Amino acid sequence: MTILRVKLLRDLWRLRAQALAIALVIAAGVGMVVMSFGMIRSLEATREAYYDLYRFADVFAPLRRAPEPLMASVRMLPGVAMAESRISTGAILDVPGVMEPVSARIHSLPPDGQPALNRLVVRSGRLPDPRRSQEVVANEAFANAARLRVGDRIAATLYGNRVELRLVGTVLSPEYVYTVAPGQIFPDNRRFGTLWMGREPLAAALDLTDSFNEVTLRLAPDADQGEVIRRLDLLLAPYGGNGSFPRDQQISDRFVTNEISQLRVTIELLPPIFLAVAAFLLNIVLARLVDTEREVIGLLKAFGYRGRTIMQHYAELALLLSVGGLVLGVAVGTWLGRALARLYQAYFVFPFLEFRAGADVYLIAIAVTLAAVIAGAFAAVRRAAGLNPAEAMRPQVPPDFSGRLANLVTSLGPDEPTRMILRGLIRRPLRTSLAVTGIAAALGLYIASASATDNVERMIDLVFGQGQRGDLIVAFSEPRDARALHELQRLPGVLRVEPFRAAGARLRAGPRVEREGLSSVDSGADLRRLIDLEGRLVDPPPAGAIVSTSLASQLGVATGDRITAEITEGDRPTLSIPVARIVDTPIGASVTMDRRAINRLLREGETISGAYLSVDDARLPRLYAELKVTPGIANVTIFSAMLQSLRQTIGENMGIVTMFNTGFAALIVLGVVYNSARISLSERARDLASLRVLGFRRGEVGFVLLGELALLVLLAIPIGALLGIGLSWLLTEAYSASADSHASLYTIPFAINPATVAEGVLVVSGAAAVTALLIRDRTDRLDLIRALKTRE
Amino acid sequence: MATIAEPDGGPATTGGGSVYRTRGLTKVYGSGAGAVHALRGVDLDAREGEMIVLLGPSGSGKSTLLNILGGLDRASGGHAWFHDRDLVGCDDDALTEYRRRSVGFVFQFYNLIASLTARENVSLITEIAEKPLDPAEALALVGLEKRLDHFPSQLSGGEQQRVAIARAIAKQPAVLLCDEPTGALDSQTGRMVLAAIDEVNRRLGTTTFVITHNAVIADMADEVLLFGDGQIVGTRRNAVRKAPAELSW
Structure with a gap:
């Protein structure tokens, strides 16, 4: 091993604390990118595979009633690869253990059980036996939320008739990845469910024997979807066709697409910014780190080491400093990406997960980091190597402290240490502004990440707090005369x-x-x-x-x-x-x-x-009991229940993403603040030791170093807060802009809770406090004699 | 012999063992009214194998001259021949090669690399040299054969300076340039360091320049150049070189 290598390893060991902080910043940037892209790509791949494997229909056509033989004509339509008829209807269920009336959508199953399109994934029990009229399966989320078990009985009001049903299994369906009641946009799995049952008993209950009221289609690969829909509508018009629609207007798919595209916005915007901020910070840190090696670089040059060799040496140092963070970032990012994808898999109720991160993501994340690190190191080496070796080994020329700003400091600074701090910052305006920018960027990221839930809270407030102030919506199966209002008015409570x-x-x-x-x-x-x-x-x-x-x-x-x-x-x-x-x-x-x-x-x-x-809340049980048996009601929506389930969803999903983002942002904050302080310490060790020699106490010396840190943080806080608010606004704008035309089910308003900004400020201050404690110990242990003996 | 030379002459006259020849060497820092004239036309001839002491107060231009002779800095004007090569016209790469092959440096503050042991600090140089001494041998030459694997922080100031000397001579340079090598040391330690330099000069025959503002040290030189205000203001030749042990200050 060459001696430069030995020096390299020893330097690495000497810099281990800073190396750890650098590794954390890199890990946060790289981990964020790997995690986010891994998750989004996995979700998209999973959705595609699920749709494909379980033959999610391309076109849906509801109608009033058509005879089964019409299906032959549907299948003949050019571009149609598969077609299936079924019976679908709404119903009100009385589920044991659920006080409120439960709304349900019921679909028929063909005699052999599995439909040809929109195939079911059996999660427990089995599919209904077509010979047994009472047997049904329910979507798993509903069964879980309503605490239904296989074998449980459910009473249903179907077309005005009360029928007894028995649950024989729970299923997943590509058609109900996201389950919402008609006309609603937020799920309430306890009070809205989907059931599947044999076609014969359902036809009998709805008086649709040998007929159907919905067609689902799968298109040939080269089919013109618009043309198929046009012809299908023509064919179904005499039978009360309601207008067929493509998959991307189907509510569940719209939602899944909407959610994934919103996730994608977060992912395309925030993680690259994370990576960029981390890279920027690394660039600064490495440059400053190498700056402190100025004398060594001069020495190596004096001895005849070539510029190239010196460059290589510091490039290796930069690489080694980053490699831990890269490995950590890639490993943690992959692991978290997989974990998050699993979480979303559960949220969307996908039956399986295809994990896919993609080599390009890894390569880009690693390349960006290395480029930033090496560029930072190179810039500093070039600066040092560009000097004459004699000059490089000389202490840097004392800066010119004359000038208006410095005079201002004289009047501002109450004592010498304060003036030292202020002049130290003014002396190197570029360095000061970079340090402030770094801390501000980290704070901005934190605020933007944490404000994601603020926006949703604001939306909830607009929709539920101000827009919909009732307790329930009751929707009739058919439009009715206004006198029906009096019937509702007379219901208890x-x-x-x-x-x-x-x-x-x-x-x-x-x-x-x-x-x-x-x-x-x-x-x-x-x-x-x-x-x-x-x-x-x-x-x-x-x-x-x-x-x-x-x-x-x-x-x-x-x-x-x-x-x-x-x-x-x-x-x-x-x-x-x-x-x-x-x-x-x-x-x-x-x-x-x-x-x-x-x-x-x-x-x-x-x-x-x-x-x-x-x-009246007190009389709700009686009201619900009445609603369960009132004929002519298609569904009942209960806002408090929906809001509760919405908050739970946000807590479980968005909350976790936000937690990761804020966690990564906090790491970046800590890494930056710590490195700024450490480098300041090594730059000022001689000054500080001199102060100690002159009789300053430890606390007073600590004040000079930590005072500088405090001032940098103070300067960074307002800038970071503004950056964060701006970034959050940009995110909301990107959400609105990205919402693909059919997917835009809701618009996230821009809102920032002052508490979120305060929280960010607290995190930065906390990081500064932790750093201060760590650094304080070092200022206490300054070696006075050595610091004075060796040149700066 | 090193003398104030006649102001004509060129490299052709350097035969007979001349290592350095300078003519009209100037160095100006800054420009305009704030310009500092560190060297105001220095002419010298330095003969091979001699011990030359540059004596003078701070700011008199000694270090500037040494930096230019060592290829660390560039002159603003004049000539500085190393054998038959004018350093003033050399570019960065050429100066790097020159330092790499021919020059050993010893600095006032040792400038050891803290993260390397004594032996490793020397190896730093032997690795890039053409005909290096063994690092252990170089350290033995300065009396540090028992401190090979100590880090700078475990060595006294005198020991650190001797490591620096070992490091400087390990590549067997043509010239050894020492800038205030005892400036940070007490007199007893300083004498040990000077003894090491003297030993190297005598044993290896390395042309050696020592900068000092301590007049006593001049007694160990073959030739003394007196500096003042960026010029050589006088020269003295010692009939007998004193051994460093005989010096006292």
């Missing part, structure tokens, strides 16, 4: 009811089509109000529609344009609706109108689709 009118529709503007419903608000209503992203109340205009910004951009319409709405219920009229206002709403795509305006457009009397209820 009901304090207030407000009706709504909603209608499914296909919205067209020019060539663009979106499948969205019309929904109503009443002006002056109390339980359901339209609130924009800024939290302002929006009153419906007497005519015309309020269109959400996201839907307006999908349809390409502006205020004053008209939207064609093909209503998919009743007499299926086609309406032309003027766009009265475009509003940024927290909940994605919507067309909202005054209720009576909808009634007028549909040429109906005062007709309602359901109502918002505010109820």
Whole structure:
């Protein structure tokens, strides 16, 4: 081993504490990138594999009723690879142990059990025996949340008839990766479930024997989806076809896509910033580290070592300092990526996980880190090697302290140590600003990471706190006369009811089509109000529609344009609706109108689709018991339950990602603060020892070093806070911009809780305090004689 | 012999064992009104194998001259021939090669690398030298055969300086340049260090320059160059070189 190598290893050992801090910063940057990209790619690969393996349908076509022989014609349509008919319906369930009425979607299964499309993954028990009319399977999430076991009995109100069902198994379906009640966007697995049962008993209950009310299709690889849908609609129109729609408008897929694309935004934005910040910090740290070796570099040059050899030596030092962090980052990142992907697998209820990180991610993360580290080291070596060896070995020229700024310091600094601190910072404005930038960047990352949950809290506040202030929504199976409101009013515990009118529709503007419903608000209503992203109340205009910004951009319409709405219920009229206002709403795509305006457009009397209820909590059990047996109710949504399950989901998923991000950010903060202080210490060891020789106490000497650190942190805090807020805003903007047209179910508002900023400041201050403790010990042990004997 | 030379002459006249010849050597730091003239035209001839002491107060230009002769710094004007090669015209690479092959340095503050042992500090040089001494042999030459594996922090100041001397001579350089080698040492330790330098000069025949502001040390030289204000203001030749042990200050 050459002596330079020996020096290298010894230097590495000498720098072990700093090396550890550097390793943590690298590990945080690299780990973050590897973890995030590993997770997102795994999720995407898993989704694809799941859809493919379990033959998730490409097109869904609901209709009123068609005879089975029509399926032959469906299968003949060009571009159709597979087609399957089924019966689907809504129902209200009475589940033992669940006080509230449970809404359910029920699908039929073919005689041989497994459907050809949207195949089921059996998780427990078995599929229903088609000869036994009562047997059903339920989606696993619902069964778990409602504490249903195989063998349990469930009462269902199906088409006004009460039937007894028996659970024989739990399943997963690619169609219900994300399970939400119709018209809702947040899941409540305890109160909404999906059931599958034999086709014959379901047909008998719905009077659909030898008929079907839904078609699912899988397309040939080269099929023109739009054309297939057009022909299918033509074919099904006489049978009450509701308008077929492609997979990407299917609610579960929309949600999964939405979630994954939001994750992707976080991942494409934050981790690269993490890596960039880590790289930037490493660059500074390495440059400063090598700067302290200036004299050694001069010496090596004096002895005739070539510039190239010296460069190589320090490049090796930089590499060795990074290698631990790289290994740690790659290992921890891969491990966490896998763990996170598993977490999301459970959240999305994918039956398996395909883990995929990709060599490119590893290579890019490693290359960026090494480039930053080596560039930092090189810049410093070049600086030192560019000097004459004589000059390099001479202490650096005493800086010029004259000038206006320095005079200001004289008036500001109350004593010599304070002036030392201030002049030390002013003397090297570039170094000071880099150190401040480094700490500020770490703080910014922390705040941006931690603010993710603030945005969601704000959305929850807008949607539930201000928008929907009722306790329940009751939706009827069919639109009813407004007198039905009185029936609801008379139910036990009901304090207030407000009706709504909603209608499914296909919205067209020019060539663009979106499948969205019309929904109503009443002006002056109390339980359901339209609130924009800024939290302002929006009153419906007497005519015309309020269109959400996201839907307006999908349809390409502006205020004053008209939207064609093909209503998919009743007499299926086609309406032309003027766009009265475009509003940024927290909940994605919507067309909202005054209720009576909808009634007028549909040429109906005062007709309602359901109502918002505010109820007396004390009488809830009686109300729920009544609702379970009231005919004509399609589903009941309970806001408190939904909110609880939403918060739980956020806590379990977003919370964990946020925790990782903030953890990594905290590591970066600690690494940066510690390294800044350590390098300052080695740069000032001689000054500090001189102070000690002159009779300063340990505390007073510590003040000079730690005072500088404190000042740097103080300067960095406001900048970091602003950076964090800006970055968080950028993230929200990116969410909105990225939301793929069909996936935008909700819009995350920009919000930062001051507590989050305070928390970030606390973390930085904590890191500084920990550093101060670690460094303090070193200032206490300064070797005075040696420090004075050797040159700086 | 080293003398103030006639101001004409060129490298052709360096026959007869001349190592260095300088003519009109100047060095200016800075420019304009703030310019510092560290050397104001130095002419010298240094003969092979001699011990030359540069004596003068701080700031008189001794170190600047030594740095230029050692290829650590560049002159602003004039010539400085090492044998028949003018160092003033050399580029960085050429100076590096020159230092690597021909020059050994000893500094006032030893400049040992703290993370390397005595032997390793010497090996640092022998690894890149063409005909090096064995590091242990070089250390034995300065009386440190028993301290081979000690780190600088475990050595006294005098011992550290002797390691620095061993390091400087281990490559068997043509010249040994010592800048205030005893400046940081007490007189007893200083004499030990000077003895090591003297030993090297006598045994290996290395042309040796010693900078000092301590007039007593001049007695161990063949030739003494007196510096003042960036110039050689006088020269003295000792009939007899005193042994370092005989010196006292």
